[in-house]
Amino acid sequence: MDHRDAVDLLRNAPMSIGRPQHWADLGCGTGTFTRALAELLPTGSTIAAMDHNATAVKQVPDLHGNVQITKHVGDFVTEPLAMKDLDGILLANALHFVRDQAAFIQRISTSLKPTGALLLVEYDTGSPNPWVPHPLSFVALSQLCADRGFGTVQRLGERTSAFGGARLYSVWVGRGVGRS
DSSP: OOHHHHHHHHTTOOOOOSSOOEEEEETOTTSHHHHHHHHHSOTTOEEEEEESOHHHHHTSOSEETTEEEEEEESOTTTSOOOOOSEEEEEEESOGGGOSOHHHHHHHHHTTEEEEEEEEEEEESOSOOBTTBSSOOOHHHHHHHHHHTTOOEEEEEEEEEOTTTTOEEEEEEEESSSOOO
């Protein structure tokens, strides 16, 4: 996926455009979605980018536009999340690597501010494969998040993946009310 495709998937996220924000990108890889998120955040915002692959993390820039990016090497699935009071957490093509997604969502939600949100990109399928071992369709994700106290699940966009033609979707998950 190229940079423009990543930005397009996140573009409709209802982010606050006023004050600087603090986000985490868990499973950031080489930073494709980290950079896309940075383009949407207000000047002065920060992103803590985390991945278990140290070589990939080195490719993430320290600054994109006017957004500072701190890099962390670690396994977001098994390690406690040290970041607190986050405005949001981005999980782009990452949640499908988590076996117990319900417990994981509950755990990371404690790192969010009361008004914090999740921004996710996932494959819209229920069929596992070696690259997507624990898939999460939009319908399943909506229910999972509603069960964890998130009242807003808003589908932002979708596109066909270059790998196998599966559909990718992006979603905003907030603590407000309603479901779109």
